[in-house]
Amino acid sequence: MKFTIKKKCHNARSGLLELQHGSVRTPVFMTIGTYGAVRGLCKNDLENCKTEMMLCNAYHLMNNVANICFDQSISLHEYISWDKPILTDSGGYQVFSLSSLTKISEEGVTFKSPQNGDTIFLSPEKAIDVQIKLGSDIMMIFDECAKYPLSWELTRTSMELSLHWARLSKNSNYSSNPLFGIVQGGMYDDLREISLNELLNLNFDGYALGGLSVGEPSELREDIVTNFAPKLPFDKPRYLMGVGKPQDIIRAVNSGIDMFDCVIPTRSGRTGQAITRMGEINIRNARHRADERPIDPLCHCYTCQNYSRAYLNHLEKSNEILASVLLSTHNVAYYQGLMLGIRMAIREKRLKNFVKQFNEGISAGDLELK
Numbered sequence: 065m066k067f068t069i070k071k072k073c074h075n076a077r078s079g080l081l082e083l084q085h086g087s088v089r090t091p092v093f094m095t096i097g098t099y100g101a102v103r104g105l106c107k108n109d110l111e112n113c114k115t116e117m118m119l120c121n122a123y124h125l126m127n128n129v130a131n132i133c134f135d136q137s138i139s140l141h142e143y144i145s146w147d148k149p150i151l152t153d154s155g156g157y158q159v160f161s162l163s164s165l166t167k168i169s170e171e172g173v174t175f176k177s178p179q180n181g182d183t184i185f186l187s188p189e190k191a192i193d194v195q196i197k198l199g200s201d202i203m204m205i206f207d208e209c210a211k212y213p214l215s216w217e218l219t220r221t222s223m224e225l226s227l228h229w230a231r232l233s234k235n236s237n238y239s240s241n242p243l244f245g246i247v248q249g250g251m252y253d254d255l256r257e258i259s260l261n262e263l264l265n266l267n268f269d270g271y272a273l274g275g276l277s278v279g280e281p282s283e284l285r286e287d288i289v290t291n292f293a294p295k296l297p298f299d300k301p302r303y304l305m306g307v308g309k310p311q312d313i314i315r316a317v318n319s320g321i322d323m324f325d326c327v328i329p330t331r332s333g334r335t336g337q338a339i340t341r342m343g344e345i346n347i348r349n350a351r352h353r354a355d356e357r358p359i360d361p362l363c364h365c366y367t368c369q370n371y372s373r374a375y376l377n378h379l380e381k382s383n384e385i386l387a388s389v390l391l392s393t394h395n396v397a398y399y400q401g402l403m404l405g406i407r408m409a410i411r412e413k414r415l416k417n418f419v420k421q422f423n424e425g426i427s428a429g430d431l432e433l434k
Contacts, residue, residue: 065242065269067301071411075294075320078410081301083149083201085141090301090322091406093313093399094119094151096330100129100144103330104389105396107145112366113397118146119325123155123186126194139199149201154191160209160278168208170228188232196239203243204272205233210250212279219250227262234266242269244303247292250275251284256292271296272303286315293319310339310402314419317406329399333392336380340398341425347391351433352377365397
């Protein structure tokens, strides 16, 4: 892995991340393909949306796909026909999201599968082994994502366990695949300082801010990102995990973050929501029933170039699966376009004006009815 910062605009950085399966321009938004697929979209859809990198989940792939890849000596990229970079999450988030089905120890986590009830054990060592078998371009350490709210004492215990697992993850990496550390510590600055300093001693290839977007107030999340993003190593990629509202991305870029992921584009698409430069639009609303305009006349995505709001409204009301496909296509393209605009603004030293225009667009709201 090679990471080069090409341009700066105050704390914001525009760079190039060179990985085994290609180069990625940063800041980058990684589209979520948890099970090795972005819901409703195929490879051509993702490429037409200008997707540069995908995020897959080692926990969900470990019992079947990882073994197939290993036994057949193929990478996850070959298995899913995706030739661009993939970052794999280790399964640490599932310790949080499936907390009612887990038992945690120093050695790892025992899960009860939500699919079939089988018992699954995932340790830091196994999480790294699975990611190596998948051929990940970037691997993540195994960690515990503390819930919110949580007391300082319990958050400290969780943070210390994550540090223990970070050391085990680092020592278990028998490959040359890049491995990122994850700063934990909940909503407590002093605990995050400890986590960061210990992780810096382990010299990971990149660093992430984890444990956010777990129900905390947005002001608290913004404070943590503003305080800790500049403290991450300047010459290594900085990754903000799971934070993905457009306005949050722009704020984090201004703090020096390079990488993002979130389920918002496709999850919103499956619930009738279109994300635009004018804000979020509920295409199910009656106001769109006879509107022959596209979601956004300035958008170049396949959906906006071919279909009207009226047709999308009809598809939604008819419960047609095509509705979620077309809305997800638009949303994924919107996010990639947003990142392209951010990168250009950084390179041209006009990020402040870009943010002003973005905020004006959101404030103006959706198109007026004819």
